[in-house]
Amino acid sequence: MIEEPFATGSSIIHKIDPRVKVVCAVLLSTIVALSDNFVSIGSALVLSLILLFSARLNTGEVLSKLKIVWGFITVLWLFLPLTIPGETIYNIGCLEFSKQGLVLSALITLKSNIILLFFFTLVSTMNFITFGYVLSCFKIPSKLIYMLMLTYRYIFVIDKEYQKLLRAVKTRGFSPKTDTHTYKTYAYLIGMLFVKASLRANRVSNAMLCRGFKGKFYCLFEFNVSKKDYIFFGFISVYLIFFIYLEYCWEFIFWI
Template sequence: MLASQLQAQHHLSRFSLSDPRVNILAAGIFALVAVLLTQWPALMLLLGLALLFNVMAGTRWRSVIKRLLAFETFMLLLVLMLPFSMPGETWFRLFGLSATIEGASQALTILLRANAVVLALLALLAIREPVSLGYGAAALGFPAKLIHLFMMTVRYIQVLGDEFQRLRNAMKARAFEPASNWHTWRSYGWLMGMLLVRSMERAQRIVDAMRCRGFDGSLYLRSQLLWRKSDSLLLLGLSLLALVPLVWQQFLE
């Protein structure tokens, strides 16, 4: 038991203890390769590499599966609708609508590509502290406003979640029960509206408090990032692995 925990920590250190710029650059290269791939065998290989990255990062598979299920719920609508919305050779008919082979092929391509990118992001970015990712993005020259937005979102997303939960509890205390009717949708509309209003009010209070403490819109890093030789080797290795499916696709063509 102890040996497995130590091994997991060792695997985790490969990605989580490197310079955060390595993770950001590797994720960008992986996403770029995913966009360039069009053939199923190459995309399946890329998906396998994303799974390998999660093994190397020591991510918890229960958490990965939970996040993937939430993502697949969104992808399910695309996969079901795309075959009926693209022209091409008819595959089958349902309720008078024609599903095309080209649409099904495109849906499968998008599904493989999206899952590969999500798994890679879970392995490369989700294991890092959000603050360290902000530091890495600043060191790479990302726009300051974008970094501020990211850092503030990370800091206050839980606050907004707590506010949402308080509003939901208030609705339950008033015996609200959701149903498929106009009252339910109107109540949810009021809920979103109140959450937006309270979020804006809290944001204004936060801005005022930051200005009282001398905030001038600049991002100051508490520590300087140090790029080491091992970071270069790790980025090179991850980049070469990500490029393997792209090279293989060229041979397939």
């Protein structure tokens, strides 16, 4: 059901400390999301491509993951130029394409792709368990991390239960259509999934209590920050300052 295509690898990016990567991913995506200046966003595009090449991710996989967003962006390109009022730059019959609409579509396209690229290179290059441990290093409530890890652990188990129920209805000749019977079947199936999950939860929590669980997961994986990580973090910090400089000082020149 779930694969982590970027999690394994031996590139420079894969070897950087996961905590550093997550911090950098959060900072970089935040500044790009808040920016609306083409110059600074252009520089972020360059950085995201540099990171992508140094992470040596499978290009086909990257494109197939980006396509999910492209579908939505195509809709924006179709609607925004027509619906946002502004200076008309082109018209076919009564359809008027506004400059503001086109600019906004281009901005959104760039921003969403860049943020996703940062995500692929900096967050997807670790497996989920490591990601959970990284979160436990920050000041995130331990209850939330406990829930996150437990949910992750049981998704696969519950998915197996779901597949089993689905096989059971299929062997009884169920074929999905647009009718009440189909919706009823799915609703009962989902209901049964909840019942099974709840029964399992009771067993799991009893078993955990028997083994002396105190409501905290202990991280067995030791993170250590090396010189390489400091260099990487230093590089990203310098870039962040450069980005803010571009954002505020270059806007005027660009629009002329």
